[in-house]
Amino acid sequence: MKKILLGMAGLVAMSLAAPASAADLAARPYSKAPAPMMAAIYDWSGFYIGLNGGGGWSHKCWDRNTAQGGVFSAAEGCHDASGGVVGGQVGYRWQAGGWVFGVEGQGDWANLKGSNTSLIVPVVPFGVAAVAVPFRNQSTIDGFGLFTGQVGYAWDRVLWYVKGGAAVVGDRYRGYNSVTGLQIDGTSETRWGGTVGTGLEVAFAPNWSVAFEYDHLFMGTRTLDLNVVGTPGGFNREDRIHQDVDLATVRVNYRWGGPVVAKY
Numbered sequence: 001m002k003k004i005l006l007g008m009a010g011l012v013a014m015s016l017a018a019p020a021s022a023a024d025l026a027a028r029p030y031s032k033a034p035a036p037m038m039a040a041i042y043d044w045s046g047f048y049i050g051l052n053g054g055g056g057w058s059h060k061c062w063d064r065n066t067a068q069g070g071v072f073s074a075a076e077g078c079h080d081a082s083g084g085v086v087g088g089q090v091g092y093r094w095q096a097g098g099w100v101f102g103v104e105g106q107g108d109w110a111n112l113k114g115s116n117t118s119l120i121v122p123v124v125p126f127g128v129a130a131v132a133v134p135f136r137n138q139s140t141i142d143g144f145g146l147f148t149g150q151v152g153y154a155w156d157r158v159l160w161y162v163k164g165g166a167a168v169v170g171d172r173y174r175g176y177n178s179v180t181g182l183q184i185d186g187t188s189e190t191r192w193g194g195t196v197g198t199g200l201e202v203a204f205a206p207n208w209s210v211a212f213e214y215d216h217l218f219m220g221t222r223t224l225d226l227n228v229v230g231t232p233g234g235f236n237r238e239d240r241i242h243q244d245v246d247l248a249t250v251r252v253n254y255r256w257g258g259p260v261v262a263k264y
Helices: 002-024
Strands: 039-041 046-065 077-096 099-117 123-126 129-132 135-155 158-177 183-203 208-228 235-256 261-263
Touching: 046 099, 046 135, 046 208, 077 135, 077 235, 099 158, 135 183, 135 235, 158 208, 158 235, 183 235
Parallel strands: none
Antiparallel strands: 039 261, 046 077, 046 235, 077 099, 099 135, 123 129, 135 158, 158 183, 183 208, 208 235
8 A cells, every 4th residue: 555655656746846847948949931932024124226137129110200300200110129138226115014115226237229121112213223122120228227215915935026117218210221231310308207116035045135027118209200221400300209118137135234023
């Protein structure tokens, strides 16, 4: 009996000491939860400068020849002037959510050239007789500029945009004798019009992107005087010439001034 009582007293003592021992243990250190993963999204905001190159096609119709008497003679026909273009662009963009807005100036050297045989075949003296000598009309665009605004939508590093504004081209027009190859007359002009276009741009590095762009230029109709070669002020004929231009280019841009931001 005495042994049983001593054993029960020992169990009671151990149960009373257990809470005190637990209280003496050090508190478990606090561990901060790991930061959630963040996905970096590309910000298209900032200035950019770049180079472009590609090809162009200009459709021209010489549709009203009034000759030297100022009286309508005939339409002379149409031709396509094609060739290469190369140049540069500079602009600024700002991004609001997924929408991207911008302004841009572009200037290119071009060599868009084409010709057609005129539908008018003049009769010229040849010895004691007169013969019909066809001639060719040739046109060349040797440069152009675009001044546009942009609106686009971005999916991270992919940007699709549309653009529109003003366009200017440098034109040269020449008439050639089809038999001798000698130039008969010519003139040049700077023509203003409008442009619309669209492009798809992809950022392949923090500050670098590549784009594929198409533009259409509405250059309208102008009536021009073509003067005799070698004769200052020597008027030869008047022609009304209509013109449209299509451009397809690859562009590489370098951007600065816009951060890469993080999004949860």
